[in-house]
Amino acid sequence: MRRSYVRALGAIGLSAALIGAAGCQAEKDNTAGSSDCGGKIAMFGAYTGPNSGLAIPALKSAQLAVKQHNAANPDCKVTLQEFDTKGDPTEATPVANRVAGDASFLGVIGGGFSGESKATMAVYEAAEMVMLSPSATAIELTAGGNEVFHRVVGNDAVQGAAAAVYLRDVVQAKKVFVINDGTTYGAGITDELTESLGALAGGTDQVQEKQVNFAATISKIKAAEPDAIAYGGYTNEAAPLVKQMREAGITTPFLGLDGIYDPSFPKGAGASAEGAIITCLCLPSEKAGGTYAADFEAEYGAPPGPFGAEGFDAANVLIEGLAEGNTTR
Structure with a gap:
């Protein structure tokens, strides 16, 4: 059995709801199998660029799901075509218009990031x-x-509340300085975290995408004297921020939300990443059911990365819908 953890959610209606919505125009080319089974799926996300480490595992996992389905069902072919948006809403929009x-496209896996999802x-x-x-x-x-729009992960309210509990009960912080990167994801998740922190929230700042110098933010952190620092955003800014913080003598515990659950974070931050805490709504691959990992x-030739299991499950939900004959939009 190759299925991962989300398949169990069919019992509470997720799979059934998505399969019911998954139908589309009949695929006409010879890659789609018979006209009443199979079809073509689009997938979009940040497959290149500084934050691609968050999206590529899901893409590879979706490709694996399609390959396994087609091997087992040669008369019900499913085709997956990926579109690289770099996670940028302005690049995702023309992709959406094209798809x-x-x-011939019957459903979409994506977006990988909240901003590109919102934009499309x-x-x-x-359609x-x-x-x-x-x-x-x-x-x-x-x-x-x-x-x-559907998703196979929880939302920012769930993660923000859990991170606040961790900061309070495990880190035992009395004052948390909260930073976001101004993106749809970063601003949204830190709003939820700040609300959950309540009186523990003590100072905030917003950095910008592609920012490289964080001296102003570091000055604010030093002035606030927090017991912990929490960051909502992506690795491209988080890695140099943490590195510059540590170089400036700030040893305060650092918690990053799932936007930095990315191999590029420790690579970019180097030794400064040591001790960083990262939360994620995603499932560790070793916890996934069946033989997925x-x-x-x-x-x-390597273990799955962040959101790999979720990519596998998202693909299988749509594949199952197509296999059951839902081949009209």
Whole structure:
């Protein structure tokens, strides 16, 4: 059995809901198998660029799911085509227009990030194409009534509350300085964290995407004298921030939310990453059910990375819908 943990959620309706929404235009080319089974799925995310370490494991896992399905069901072929957006909403929007305008695509896995998901939801909703994200966590994505967006992870309220409890009970912080990177994801998740921290929140700052000098933020941290620092954003800014903090003599415990659950973070921060705490709503690959982790390592020669299991599950939800004959949008 190759399925991972999300398949169990079928018992509470996730799988059934998505499969019901997964239908689309019949695939006409010879890669799609028979006209009443199989089809074509698009997947978009940051497959190149500084934050690609968060998205590539999900892509590889989705490709693995498709390969396994096609090997077991040669008369019900599913095709997966990926589109690299670099995680940028401005690049994701033309991709969405292209995919939505191509009747051969029957569903979408993505986006990997909240910002690109938010930017494209209306396009896919207008085309009546189901979206299933492996890793976009912003609350607003499911709060606005969009009828096609789904995800296989929890939202920022869940992670923000859990991080606040950890900072209070484990780190035993009395004052937490909160930093975000101004993105849809970073601002949203730190709002939830700050609310959950309540009186423990003591100071805040916002950095910018592609920022390289964090002297002003470091000065604010020193002035606030916190017991812990929490960061909501991505690795591209977090790694140099932490490195510069440590070089400036700040030894305060650092907690990063799941946007930095990325191999590029320790690589970029070097020794300064030692002791950093990272939270994630994702499932560690070794906890995934069935043979997923072993199959992934056999296929790629390395263990799955962050959000790999979620990418595998997202693909299998859509594949199952197509295999059951839902081949109209």
